[in-house]
Amino acid sequence: MTGVSRRRVLGLSGAGLAAGAAAGAGVQRAVSAGRDGPPAEIPFHGAHQAGIVTPVQDRLHFAAFDVVTESRARLVRTLQEWTAAAAAMTAGRPVGGGAVGGPPVAPPDDTGEALGLPASRLTLTIGFGPSLFGRRHLGLAARRPPALADLPRFPGDRLDPARSGGDIAVQACADDPQVAVHAVRNLARLGFGTVAVRWSQLGFGKTSSTTPQAQTPRNLFGFKDGTANIPGTATALLDRHVWAAAGDGAPWMAGGSYLVVRRIRMHIETWDRTSLQEQEEIIGRDKAEGAPAGRARERDEVVLGRMRPDAHVRLAHPGGNGGARILRRGFSFTDGTDGLGRLDAGLFFIAFQRDPRTGFVPIQRSLAPDRLNEYIQHVGSGVYACPPGVGPGGYWGEGLFA
Numbered sequence: 001m002t003g004v005s006r007r008r009v010l011g012l013s014g015a016g017l018a019a020g021a022a023a024g025a026g027v028q029r030a031v032s033a034g035r036d037g038p039p040a041e042i043p044f045h046g047a048h049q050a051g052i053v054t055p056v057q058d059r060l061h062f063a064a065f066d067v068v069t070e071s072r073a074r075l076v077r078t079l080q081e082w083t084a085a086a087a088a089m090t091a092g093r094p095v096g097g098g099a100v101g102g103p104p105v106a107p108p109d110d111t112g113e114a115l116g117l118p119a120s121r122l123t124l125t126i127g128f129g130p131s132l133f134g135r136r137h138l139g140l141a142a143r144r145p146p147a148l149a150d151l152p153r154f155p156g157d158r159l160d161p162a163r164s165g166g167d168i169a170v171q172a173c174a175d176d177p178q179v180a181v182h183a184v185r186n187l188a189r190l191g192f193g194t195v196a197v198r199w200s201q202l203g204f205g206k207t208s209s210t211t212p213q214a215q216t217p218r219n220l221f222g223f224k225d226g227t228a229n230i231p232g233t234a235t236a237l238l239d240r241h242v243w244a245a246a247g248d249g250a251p252w253m254a255g256g257s258y259l260v261v262r263r264i265r266m267h268i269e270t271w272d273r274t275s276l277q278e279q280e281e282i283i284g285r286d287k288a289e290g291a292p293a294g295r296a297r298e299r300d301e302v303v304l305g306r307m308r309p310d311a312h313v314r315l316a317h318p319g320g321n322g323g324a325r326i327l328r329r330g331f332s333f334t335d336g337t338d339g340l341g342r343l344d345a346g347l348f349f350i351a352f353q354r355d356p357r358t359g360f361v362p363i364q365r366s367l368a369p370d371r372l373n374e375y376i377q378h379v380g381s382g383v384y385a386c387p388p389g390v391g392p393g394g395y396w397g398e399g400l401f402a
């Protein structure tokens with residue numbers, strides 16, 4: 001089945017596919033074309049990992065794993081198997097020999113729930129947590145990047161260890177939740193005996209965009225979120241604020257990035273009883289347009305002096321943070337109720353940066369007096385070093401284990 005997408009295997013039609021099949025060389029392009037224009041397949045190989053500047057997909061399945069083996073060789077083998085599986089799944093192909101057609105007496109290589117589904121712009125992004133470098137038998141202590149420092153405790157944090165940390169993180173993003181879940185499930189299955197899932201989070205409704213020309217999405221407080229984000233095409237800003245460089249203290253991370261995730265509970269019932277004027281003053285932008293306080297349009301320049309001193313945007317703005325900037329890529333979540341009649345809902349905050357010590361940490365410290373803190377609580381946390389992209393024949397983290 002390798003080299004052939006799931007849609008083609010099942011003989012699904014569609015004008016693009018039919019034309020592509022007839023045209024031979026045109027097949028790959030036809031398979032890659034999404035119905036509404038954007039490509040359905042995001043290339044897996046490249047200088048940087050996909051899923052960082054990639055236009056944000058609709059769904060998330062984030063998983064943090066702990067390493068359960070003491071064998072470095074076994075971990076490397078799993079990372080090699082994961083890389084091959086990730087390359088296949090992001091191209092819309094099943095893992096290994098596929099879900100069907102193999103020996104009837106053995107479990108299939110692929111679990112099967114994505115059969116017939118297109119690649120759905122699936123991206124898989126891997127990161128290594130600080131705890132991985134502390135596992136003595138793996139011999140990685142000297143390779144820990146200085147930028148992969150443990151996050152400090154912030155005022156108001158109520159972090160649940162069962163929803164924090166992890167030796168290895170995988171961010172799966174796709175436009176179809178089944179495709180994202182299938183990807184994480186199959187990596188977990190391949191990793192059996194080497195890694196075990198520590199915690200995971202599903203997300204829907206992106207709350208940030210890396211594509212300023214597209215409509216800005218809204219978060220669960222009803223506000224446009226991502227307006228002032230770093231665009232995925234702003235090369236100079238990305239080099240300055242997102243991509244790690246060879247001289248940053250860990251040459252194996254050059255072209256990679258550091259990921260900070262925070263599970264932030266949003267007390268939406270309290271927010272919903274707050275007046276519109278108060279909501280807008282807390283954020284520092286208006287709800288309808290997303291315009292900064294005192295301005296008319298979403299993209300108008302922020303005038304910090306027009307906002308309350310404790311407005312979220314004023315405190316988070318680079319102007320008050322020594323120019324610190326991060327690339328936000330978060331998703332909303334709702335995970336049932338908390339037993340007190342309130343939805344367990346919020347923002348799964350995701351930010352990529354060149355160095356969390358000069359990105360997330362100072363910004364989050366500045367947010368201490370944020371009025372928004374009355375309506376939110378950080379309950380989960382993680383920081384991970386995401387290595388650069390892999391070339392054909394390479395594997396995730398090969399620079400680290402070299």
Ligand SMILES: C=CC1=C(C)c2cc3[nH]c(cc4nc(cc5[nH]c(cc1n2)c(C)c5CCC(=O)O)C(CCC(=O)O)=C4C)c(C)c3C=C
Pocket residue numbers: 219221223224225226227228229262264265266283285302312313316317318326346347349360363364367376
């Ligand atoms: C430490 C980083 C940040 C956390 C944590 C955070 C949580 C959080 N944010 C919103 C809603 C909005 N944030 C907005 C802007 C904004 N937020 C951060 C950082 C964190 N937010 C930054 C750097 C910025 C951009 C500031 C600027 O440069 O102007 C906005 C406005 C629209 C936008 O620019 O994105 C909203 C709305 C919530 C609800 C939340 C926690 C649940």
Ligand SMILES: [Fe+2]
Pocket residue numbers: 312316
């Ligand atoms: Fe924010």
